[in-house]
Amino acid sequence: MAQPQLKRIARKEKLGRAGKKAAPKPVVRLTAHDLAARQREISVSEFFTKNRHLLGFDSPAKALLTTVKEAVDNALDACEEAGILPDLLIEIGEISETRYRVAVQDNGPGIVKAQIPKIFGQLLYGSKFHTLRQARGQQGIGISAAGMYGQLTTGKPIRIISKTGPTKPAHEFEIQIDTKRNQPVPVSDRELGDWHVVDPTTGEKSTVEHGTKVELEIEATYKKGRHSVDGYVEQTAIANPHAKVSYVAPDGERHEYARVAGELPKAPLEIKPHPHGIELGILLKMLHETKARNITSFLHAEFSRVSGPVAEEIVKSAGLPLSMSPPKAAREQAEALYNAIQAAKLMAPQSNVLSPIGDELLIEGLKKQVTADFYAATSRSPAVYRGNPFLIEAALAYGGGQLPADELVTMLRFANRVPLLYQQSACAITKSVVSNTWKNYGIQQARGALPTAPMVLMVHIASVWVPFTSESKEAVASYPEIVKEIKLALQDVGRKLGLYIRRGLREADAEKKASYIEKYIPHIGIALQEILGIDDKRKEKVCATLKDTLERSRKNE
Amino acid sequence: MSESVVPKIKKEAKGVEESILKRKKPSLRFPIRSLANVRYLEKEGYFEIRGRKKERTLTVNTVKTFAQTLRMMALSKTLVETDDIATKREAYYVSKNWDEARFLEQTESDTVMDDVEALFEVNREQLGFVPEEKGGDVAGNLIVIDKDPNTGKAIRIDCTKFGSGAYSIPISVEDLGFETKAKFILVIETAGMFQRLVKHGYWKKANCILVSMGGVPTRACRRFIRRLADVKKIPVYVFVDGDPYGISNIYRTFKVGSGNAAHINEFFCVPQARFLGITPQDIIDYKLPTHPLKEVDVKRAKDALKNDPFFLGPGRARLELRYRRVPTPEDRTPGEIPALRKDFGLVRAYSFTSSHR
Structure with missing residues (x-):
């Protein structure tokens, strides 16, 4: 906040120099009281208004993607938490070349009326930040930031319709955000009763029993391709085989991604933090906020994997x-306690809290979108980085004539089932793929590059806390434990691919040999006929006999 | 030499056909054409092929080459029966009619042709195939008696009448006749040296026949000089550069034959040839001017001393030609002839003629 002040002083000096070279005017200095009058709290919303790139709204194209992504992440999380197989309808309508309307509707549990304004109109309000559980969203920033972005660029409020059950009335809200106070301002609030919807393509009418629909108008541009909304929706469908996704693109084209898994993934469990993953500052904060009466029961109650005896030992x-x-x-001995915690031998955190996609569904998901000859997948056992359990899954689709053979492989990166579309090269996943030796599996790879093959390679990291390199959640940080697990997963699918490729080469070789016999035996017949003057009948007999002899010897090889 | 190859071709083909009908995999046995499969006959003076053979059995993997070999044999039979010829390049183009069995590169067809040649232990001219390259140039006191290809009438070619040019050795030399009173034949590695000697009228002065090889001598060149020397009983001297290529490739091939033509060296070499030129030892003895030896030359010299039966012969009759030790690049090598022509090369050639016999 001191910046404008400095500017003013600088301007004054400038004026002084430009004027007569008389005695310089004394520099105006402010008193502590003056400064105090200027110092005030910065609201979170205000901060993000100025730093919207941190949240993925740095370009109009990316803003569209981020908006869809935040809405879809919320919808999927809500459905899964409520144990409902997700049905999503994503609609993007072009209002002008730089303005789009985004609507995402789910069949989730709905949101109680009182919560709607806060969830969509207040930053850092959410259910996920204070827990350690595998989920798509983490901070509770996403959808409200999208709403704020829309409000900033188009002036339009965010519109929400939600219904919590067949007998409950649906509510429609229009919410603006008071960016100074980080408070939602409902513009309109209507009870709808029944919620009737019309299918955007078929015009079919139906009634929604429960679910939520979010609608925003934002300044954006729409591009096709892998890094666009199209790619995001497609990849979301791959990583969420249990979801049915309908997507109506701005050009009116409708993409249907069918559900290939009839069951919800195993529900991830919430865990307490593991002591080894904690920092001193957090420990201090926890010590302050705990309800435990002594530090021994504090350790036992607030952390996972700390039993009573272990807690006593640490203390x-x-x-x-x-x-x-x-x-x-x-106040006094937190550091000693922190060091004792780090030195203590503790069980690794519970790992059964994660919800992997699983190798079968990984393959099903890939098959849905990628036509190939060969699919392989692996789902590793959980491992731990900095006290946080995580789990790596990898899958690949290879060959089949539709994938380009002489280009770098297509990378699909996912974190807790969310596609990561940007900052590919900064991501631990990409780095692991590059540093793996693909030649071992019969695949070309230039030094320091992704392999070159007709292949789609998919890597998924599931964790209670995915370490991203930035707030916009685009690249996974390279913790050694994570890189190691990714590599093991890649090697696993790589070996399977290697077997397939070698078998393919053998078969191709056998086929080539068979065609050799077909191709060249007639020439032996022609030559013998020319030299020996035998008749056609005898020539045919020679050819047939030779072919038979060779075919038999080939099979015995 | 002149025995027809057609019965041999038929015999091999018959063998192949019979094997096939007996439900066996037919095979052809080719002599291995390399220096490793020749021995140097000290007394007769040439490389003789040893018995080692490679067997090409018709399997799934060899069916293409096998078919090509048989088709090449059929082409040869047709050429011989119709008294026609084809160059190696033409044979390659003929194969373009063989659909799938065609050759993709001429080197492939050349190899198959060489195999067929060795299979029947004949010269490729007997198969109807002729090389493309020139045989060599001749000037001096010699009359070659050839025949008009159409009328069959004898033609006398006077090799003194070519002025600053030369008579060109034909591809087939078997039926040529010779008339000469020359005292010797001087065979020269380079066309440049040959021209200089022609320009100076050296053949008149020395009463000789000059032949230019232009590098490693062709079979026709070797056969021409061999027949001329045999028929007229005149000595042959070979004048090559004193470097490893001149000695171990050109001179050796001329005198005793090559690995590639191992099966016919007996006829395509000139055992009576004697070396005339600078030996490595001369360079040391006479402190001759030199220039650095190239790496490839050092390799060639080492290879010859290690693997070439001519330089490994039991009698070591050509000891003066052996490198006393393997030269190294620092060693400096014998200059090639043009660099020495004033100081040594020609001097030696001239002094040789005055002292000869």
Whole structure:
């Protein structure tokens, strides 16, 4: 906030120099009171208004993608949490070349009326930030940021219709955000009763029993291709085989992605943080906020994998009294406690809390979108980085004539089932693929590059907390444990592919040999006829006999 | 030499056909054409092929080459029966009519042709195939008696009447006749040296026949000089550069034959040839001017000393030609002839003629 002040001083100096070279005017300095008058809280919404690139709204094309992505992430998370197989309808309508209307409708549990304004009109309001559980959204920024972006660029409020059950009335809201106070301002609030919808393509009318529809108008541009909304929706369908997704693109074209898994994925479980994944600052905060009466029960209650005896051991080795009250420890001996925690031998965090896609569904998902000759997938056991359990899955589709043979492989990266479309080269997944030796599996690879093959390669990281390199969640950070697991997964699918390719080469070789026999035996007949003057009948007999002899020897090879 | 190859072709083809009808995989046995499969006959003075053969059995993997070999044999039979000829290149183009069995590169057809030649232990001219390259140039006191290709009438070609040009050795030399009173034949590696000697009228002065090989001598060139020397009983001297290529490739091939034509060396070499030129030892003895030896030359020299039966012969009769040690690039090598012509090369050639016999 001091910046305008400095500017003013600078301007004054400039004026002074430009004027007569008389005695310089004394520089105006501000008192602490003046400054205090200018100092005030910056609202989160205001901050993000100025830094919208941090959230993925840096270009009009990306803004469209991010908006769809945030709405879809929320819809899928909501459906899964409620145990409902997701049915999504994504509509993007072009209002002008730089303005689009985005609508995402789900069949989720709906949102109770009182919560709607906060969820969609207040940044950092959400259910996921305070928990450690595998989910698409994390911070509770996404959809409200999209709403704010729309409000900033078009002035239009975000529109929500939600219904929580067949007997409950549907509500329609239009919400604006007071960016200064980070508060939702409902513009309109209507009870609809029944919620009737019309299919945008068929015109069919139906009634919605429960679900939520979000509608925004934003400034954006629409592009086709892998890095666009089209690619995002397609990849979302691959990673979520249990979802049915209908997508109406701005050009009116409708894409249907059928559900290939009839069951919901295993519900991920929420866990407490593992002590080894914690930082000193967080520990201090937890010590302050805990309801536990002494540090021993604090450790046992707030962390996973800390039993009573283990907690006592930690406290002892930190040289603290067992009955010390946590806030007191925070003030005085937190660092000793922190070091003792790091030194303690603890069980690895629970890993059954994650929800993998699974190798069968990985293949089903790929098959749905990629036509290829060969598919392979692997789903690794969970591992741990910095106290956070995570799990890597990899799948590939190879060959088949539709994939370009002489181009780099197409990479599909997913984090908790969400496609990552940008910053491919900064991502731990890409780095692992590049540093893997694909030649071992009969695939070409230039040094320091992705392999070259008619192949789509998919890698999924599932974790209670996916470490992204930035807030816009585009690239996974390269923790050594993560890179190692990705590589093991890649090697697993790579080996399967290698077997297939070698078998293919053998078959191609056998086929070539068979065609050799067909091609060249007649020439032996012609030559013998020319030299020996035998008749056609005898020539045919020679050819037939020779062919038979060779075919038999080939089979015995 | 002149025995027809057609019965041989028929015999091999018959063998192949019979094997096939007996439900066996037919095979052809080719002599291995390389220096590793020749021995140097000290007394007779040429490379003789040893018995090692490679067997090409008709299998799934060899069916293409096998078919090509048989078709090449059929082409040869047709050429011989119709008294026609085809160059190697023409044979390659004929194969373009063989659909799938056609050759893709001329080197492929050349190899198959060489195999067929060795299979029947004949010269490729007997198969109706002729090389493309020139045989060599001749000037001096010699009359070649050839026949008019159409009338069959004898033609006398006077090799003194070519002025600054030369008589060109034909591809087939078997039926040529010779008249000469020359005292010797001087065979020269380079066309440049040959022209200079022609220009100086050296053949008149020395009463000789000059032949230019233009590098490694063709079979026709070797056969021409062999027949001339045999028929007229005159000595042959070979004048080559004193470097590994001149000695171990050109001179050796001229005198005792090559690995590639191992099966017919007996006829296509000039065992009576004697080396005339600078030996590596001369360079040391006479402190001759030199220039650095190329790596490829060092390799060639080493290879010859290690693998060439001519330089490994039991009698080591050509000891003076052996490198006393393997030269190295630092060693500096014998200059090639043109660089030495004033100081040594010609001097030696001239002094040789005055002291000869």
